[in-house]
Amino acid sequence: MNNTELNRILIVSALLFFIGVYGFLTRRNMITMLMAVEIMLNSVTINFVAFNKYLYADKMDGLFFTIFIITIAAAEAAVAIAIIINLYRNFNSIDINDSATMKY
């Protein structure tokens, strides 16, 4: 009973994770790429909460980890958006193909 519920949640989170990976690899807009990373992080939080609720409900490790992930994702997004704004001032574009001055 519980396991089917857990399985469904895990399938959703795995799908979400790979949607994030796909978005990160295909999208060329920097903000959208950042959003794709956030989707990946959200799938991880779903994983943690689900495992905690269904398998290890006696301890709260997973929930605490979730809170920390959300906090750090916010910090990361703040720095990334600051960098993107500065990059926009230099290149006048937030398309990743326009800001490829360095190649091997």
Place this chain on the structure above:
Amino acid sequence: MIFVNMMDLMNAELGIVIILFILLFMKILGKPESNSTLLNLTNALLVLNLVVVLFLNSDGVLFNGMFHTNHTIALEKGILLFGTLIISLQSFKWLMHHKHAAEFYILLLSSLLGMFYMISSGNFLIFYLGLELASIPLAALANFNLKEKKSSEAALKLILLSAFASAIMLFGISILYGTTGTLSFSEVSLLISGGSLQILSIVFIFTGFAFKLSAVPFHFWTADVYEGAPIAITSFLSVISKAAMVFVFISVLSPLFVSAPAVWYMVFLIIIVLTMAFGNLFAIRQNNIKRFIAFSSITQVGYILLALSAGNKPGAAAAIYFMMVYIFSNLGALGVISLVSAQTGLENISDYRGFYKTNPVYAWILSISIFSLAGIPPTAGFFGKMFLVIAGASKGNSMIIAFASLNMVVSLYYYLKIIKAIFIDPNDSPVPALKPGFSIAAGLAVCMFGIIFTGFAGGFYDYVIKTCGF
């Protein structure tokens, strides 16, 4: 009681925090005076902290097993702090007239603080917090030349890819949590049985690590970030950040996955072969000297992973010893490169033609550092690589050892290309005579002393072996 205990065990971290607060208050309250007071004060405090870390350390555990420290970890922290100090000395001239010198140190030391917590972590939560604290300020630092296009491009690549890598690693951690029910390293390592879900999580976690270590096939950000970032940050990324990841590998990941040796070793082998081969092949074709350093450092990561693949104490000791040697040799080379770049803006290998005619002393410093990177016998780099290969050979896999030796020979070609440019190639307008300040000269002198001393005297290796405890 807990407070006294904390002061004792967390002295390295608390020292960095105190320096951070001093810098913040100097920035907020102080008048816009010249930077020299600030720089000298920070350097002095870093030296003080280094002395504290190296001589006042003890074993212990804090916060219910979340934070642990011992003599090996203290030595690793000391190495990181020492490297940061050398970088700080070398960037003295660049920061002297920089408007944001205080911010530079605040970001740099926050990153170092994150690395310290990462190395001391006993739990995935602290490990993740330390990892992010180490990598987010680095992206801001890579963007330190705000007006420069390359710098902001480098920062964007660093922040997006490090966020991507940590998301992948977190997914692995969440699966591992699902299969074991705990986040503490010591409990997880007992519960790993090698089921298919756990193998998946090992691969995910390893991927995150390989990104940060810039092992092939996760190395694409390395060269661009190294080229775009200011040279002080390039030094920090190529030496300190890499060393921190290697140390985490030694103290955290290797004990964690000893119970799944077969998978672990296979993953290692594939990554090692790819890393050494691709690093070498791409290094051959570089003309920008920072990109060159980037690819040569990728190759060095391959050798380090070779020693770590043994998964035993000699491997760990060899890696710690090599990181120390690598800090000396890479910072020696990058010190001269940053001096040339700060004074003339030249960053190509072809610009170094005829360097010996105008700057014989710096030409020798650069050459000795490069010889040490290549592993030519009298320098420390030779011994470092020898111990790495010997440790890697303990598994009895002779093919991989042969491949590593072959790669060392190939790498000689591109290292000697720089030596040839410095000493042999003619040039009508070589780099003019360089004028370093006292602190840059001091930083270079420390590097030279380190390369020669750790090469000729075996004392340091014995010390590492002794602190690793066997």
